[in-house]
Amino acid sequence: MIEKFGLREGINEVIGITIGEWINTAPLGIIVDDEVKVRLYSNHTRELLEKTGELYVNIIHDPVVFVVSAFEDLDESWFESLDPPVLRNAMSWIKFEADVRDNFTHLRFVEGKITGKDVISVNRGFNAVIEAAVHGTRYAAGKNPDLRDKILYYGRIVQRCGGRREKEAFGLLLKYTGIQL
Numbered sequence: 163m164i165e166k167f168g169l170r171e172g173i174n175e176v177i178g179i180t181i182g183e184w185i186n187t188a189p190l191g192i193i194v195d196d197e198v199k200v201r202l203y204s205n206h207t208r209e210l211l212e213k214t215g216e217l218y219v220n221i222i223h224d225p226v227v228f229v230v231s232a233f234e235d236l237d238e239s240w241f242e243s244l245d246p247p248v249l250r251n252a253m254s255w256i257k258f259e260a261d262v263r264d265n266f267t268h269l270r271f272v273e274g275k276i277t278g279k280d281v282i283s284v285n286r287g288f289n290a291v292i293e294a295a296v297h298g299t300r301y302a303a304g305k306n307p308d309l310r311d312k313i314l315y316y317g318r319i320v321q322r323c324g325g326r327r328e329k330e331a332f333g334l335l336l337k338y339t340g341i342q343l
């Protein structure tokens with residue numbers, strides 16, 4: 163069922179949306195093997211899921227959305243609809259019932275819809291933004307200085323292979339992390 167909406171075996175990088183007093187957004191890796199689950203660190207997504215048990219995910223290919231939501235919540239202007247929460251240019255959305263346990267939060271499909279029709283090729287610049295953003299959130303949390311080199315390595319791929327949107331996303335990542343070239 164979830165394959166239809168774009169989730170496939172392995173780890174799927176998506177935007178997770180939880181609703182509380184505000185709309186909380188964060189990139190998440192949805193793991194699909196025999197079951198569907200996500201490993202949640204201590205963050206607002208986890209806090210809200212413990213209260214509501216409802217996780218929405220949006221599948222989207224906008225690198226700026228990944229970087230901004232990694233460091234702050236996307237405000238309403240990023241959304242095409244709020245109920246269900248669907249970001250502009252999302253390809254699909256899925257609602258899950260979430261059961262938060264220690265290591266993994268288990269997800270049960272409730273409903274979903276395909277909202278986009280774009281066909282998208284693999285772009286190393288986009289992939290590099292995602293890699294840099296993963297390291298960027300860890301760097302911002304702990305300032306492990308080794309991660310800076312990794313982020314800059316991915317930045318070179320973004321410059322070579324990415325389009326305008328990837329370069330903009332990487333520029334924002336440098337700002338959020340305070341990394342200077």
Ligand SMILES: Cc1cc2nc3c(=O)[nH]c(=O)nc-3n(C[C@H](O)[C@H](O)[C@H](O)COP(=O)(O)O)c2cc1C
Pocket residue numbers: 175186187188189190191192200201202203204205206207208228231232233234292295296299
């Ligand atoms: C591509 C990508 C994937 C991520 N996957 C996860 C994940 O699976 N679980 C998690 O807890 N954090 C993950 N993160 C980190 C969170 O998105 C980040 O810590 C975010 O600030 C949490 O926001 P929140 O406090 O609003 O929930 C990921 C970050 C990126 C860039």
